[in-house]
Amino acid sequence: MAHNRDGRCLSLGLMLMLGAVLMFGANAALAGAPKRGGILTYMIPADGGPSLDGHRETTFAVLHATAPFYSVLIRVNPDNPSSTTDFQCDLCTEMPQPTDNGLTYRFKIRKGVKFHDGSPLTAQDVAASWNKIVHPQPGVASARESNFVMVDSITAPDDETVVFKLKFATLTFVPALADPYAYIYSKKKLDQDMHWYEKNIMGSGPFKLTEYQVGQSIKGERNPDYYHPGQPYLDGFVAIFAPKQSVRTDAIRADRAALEFRSLPPSARDQLVRELHDKITVQESDWNCGNVVTPNHQKKPFDDVRVRQALFLAIDQWKGAQALSKIAIIKTVGGIVFPGSPLAATKEELQKLIGYGPDIEAARAEARRLLREAGQEHLEFELLNRNVDQPYKIVGTWLVDEWSKVGLKVSQKVVPTGPWLDAMRSGDFTVALEANCQNVVNPIADVGRWLPHDVQRENYGFFSDPEMVEIHDRMLRETDVDKARILMRKFETRINQQAHQLMVTYWYRIVPMRSYVKGWKISPSHYLNQDLANIWLDK
Amino acid sequence: MYRYIIKRVLLVIPTLIGAAALVFVLMRLIPGDVCVVRLGSSGGTFDPKAIALCHAELGMDRPLVVQFIDFVWGIMRFDFGTSMWSGNPVTTEIWARLPISLEIAILATVIAIAIAIPLGAVSAVKQNTWIDLVVRLFAVGGTATPSFWLGLVSLLIVLNVTSAVFGTPWMPPIEYVPIWQDPIHNLSMALLPAVTVGYRYAAVSMRMTRSAMLEVMQEDYIRTARAKGLINKLIINRHALKNALLPVVTLIGIEFAFLIGGLVVTEQVFNLNGVGRLFVQAVQNQDYTLTQALVMLTVIIFVISNLLVDLLYAWLDPRIRYA
């Protein structure tokens, strides 16, 4: 893995021509040589995004529309994006080894990279962009600032070097750095106006913007000066905003568009494959997203740990996930860590936890006993849910039915996104179905969302648990993977035994596409690998 | 006449102010706001600091009264501000979506008139025959069918039929191109939604044409014309239909304003980037400025079409004018 990373960067950076030829040779033997040309039409399953500035936004609609125009410092390996640990250079020449006991990272920046307006891209631009993300000026919004608590300073001592100095060594730094939203902007533009990139697009990525029609489509053409040799293969792309899922399925069926990159439900996949056979190729992957059941600890009787445990014990995750996978973008049962990560619980470890037991009848008997003990056999409550079909409402409908099997009477309160978030933030709910969706798989950082409300303001369980905070803090400063794994188990068990919150079924990404689309590989997140540079059309 | 017009126009002002106040209050009664939706909708964690910053940026931390005065003062200067979601001027957002919505509205109206008036007239003339029954059933069917369901089913039929006949399924394009650039592309996109919306519209107009015709045919002058021995066809065309059209025109005018409402769901079904979809989007994003502007636009269209109909009436019927 390390070998792969270094080898690739070396070939791209130094032995430019020879390396590229060798790489292509290897690729060609496997998948056929990429063909150049053609326009890719794909759909973005959303209405037009808010601003165009990736640094400040969190919705994937922005990323799917703008990633092809930008470069980043490092990224998940586009040829191996399903790995949770394979990161490689985009603008840097080589993944650096940290020095200074893991406190200093020194990146060499590629020479000769140009922005689309012709101006050169240097280490100054990289440092300016990263400072905007990590240490934004007052009045500048940065959505992921809190991911970089470990960063002390970012500087560019010369035009080819960027230095990150950390406050403490941690395993979370490199994955955080591979944030796909961390576009490299022009320092000149930022100096003129920190908000310039909210309304404008001007990067150094594989494609140049040709047209942006508000709410309708965004179009790009090949950047002839792109630095990854041979890429991009496409002449250009057209991205159409299409929020309605049935329209998207129909559009792929009638070849109005080749694919969408987020996910379609299993029914759409089955239908497309049944009808179009080999004209459709499907890529699937576990998704670094899932739903979370959050009881409000401040509301009676959910302040009682027995009631919360009963709530989780009643759910047959194993059978439910299997059945729901036929109708919803859901498949794998997992704990708080993405199932593909080395830090995730194994199936044996999971089955020891509350709500994951292999014997559902026993679990439900236990749930009934706990409810009796707590005097809550006839408990009725409302599940707060979000007005989104896939998979929120499906999961919610399933949970209501599961809970009815231990005598709980549950109704769903489904509200639009704004009121849903507001009810959770203000604590105005009894039990909520939340989402947990992260981009780059970065387990120690990702599980920060489970921390109690006094540390993580956006945890809606409203509980306090100093032991959890202590374990997480040790984990954050741990640099040995095996030791981190042990701490992670402790952390997970703590959440589970206290029945603070429960992860129910990981989402499952299903991307059916026209078979002429080649080169793109699915990853555990719809945020990753979206610059389209490696996509080509076999028409 | 002028006095009547002035009086009628002045009455529009309280309606507009009332609607402005109503939308302002209603939007703010909805829990949550645009900043929360913007940062939290993706399900990831976010920084509460970013929300405070967003509020300040959008001026949402100002007192409500100040915000309301700002909004009304803006309307008076025809300045609707910028969208809280995208940061673009509200007018830009609306202009970008207007062509497709307008095109479908006009197309649907044309389809509706082309179906409604002849069928409605025939139905009235052949009252209580089987032709009348069939036409009435067809018309009532139009008022009983949810337009989004009709859209869904017709799209399904188009896909399945083309798939069976040509081997490859076909559906209308999903990207809008202006009619002067590529008329075929444009019309193949707009036709199906227009028919879906137009059916209900036609049904309502058809019923109106029929009952108006029946009423007019009872009038003395038609009987006189018949007694004079004028042939039936001439009576129907020259006298009855012409006079029956007045209420039909009224209805078409009022329904045109309601069409926007019909488009809200239809545009979703066909992925049309129109004003209706923008409306749903703005409301769901809790984009106050954009929603307010869109509501005001709808209210203005409604009020103006009502005004025009009233004035048309006054012009056609002197009794109203001088009352």
Place this chain on the structure above:
Amino acid sequence: MVSTTAHTIVAEELAPLPRSRLRRWLAFLIHEPLGALGIVLVLAMATTGTFAELIAPYSPTANDFGAMMEAPSWSHLLGTDQFGRDLLSRIVYGARTAMIVGLSSALVGGTCGLVLGVGSAYFGGRTDLVMQRIFDILMAFPLIIMALAVVAIFGTGVHNVIVAITIPLVPRCARVVRASALAIREIPYVDAARALGFGHLRIILFHMVPNVMAPFLIMVTAFVGQAILAEASLSYLGLGVQEPVPAWGLMLQGGAEEFATSAPWIAIFPGVAIVLSVLGINLFGDALRDTLDPKLRKR
């Protein structure tokens, strides 16, 4: 000729009042076949909704993961949905939800409209002018905003959907009622009643309201159909009744669209149920109008 006489004789043997009613009904059926069809459809819906427990073969809400998206068969006459729930049972129970939503929105909206409309016409002057402007605002105001606000503030569910649908019905009914009431107000007997010293409430309730009953009933009937359609549209936008309550509009949303091609029965049958019941109500309403409206009855 002979048979007609025989009929008359048989009919005459019955009490005189029912005879004329029976005859009127028979005449109605012959002259208004569409109205008759409407009555049949409305009765079918009402029966289904009332006796849902007896008619539905399965529970409308129980998930059955062993029978997901099954095509219509003898065990599931209309097939099953994505949760394995029997579609027929959900449609049968859905009739009840439709009746609750349709009738309560129409009755509440209609009654409020009736009171406001008659009141506005009776008091006239400034009161009337202010009421008119308020109706203007409410009528011009898009339903979806109102519905979203109601749903977002109070949450979704049958009751809130009814509130959301009722509000826009009020001004529409008030408008029509006001127009009829204005005409009645001009009739001397209202003045006479006032001269006799009757109170406002009494005059409104006993003298004006009965005289606007015909347009009122026609309106309310039409409202039932409109309310069912509005519920479907709201559900389509995700703002209506919520799972797992069986409701037709809800059944068309989400799942129906998603599975429209692979399991078309999920999308088609609830839609057919909506069309048939609203068709029935509207046909019935038309016939009612023809019967109640004296101007039309003359013909």
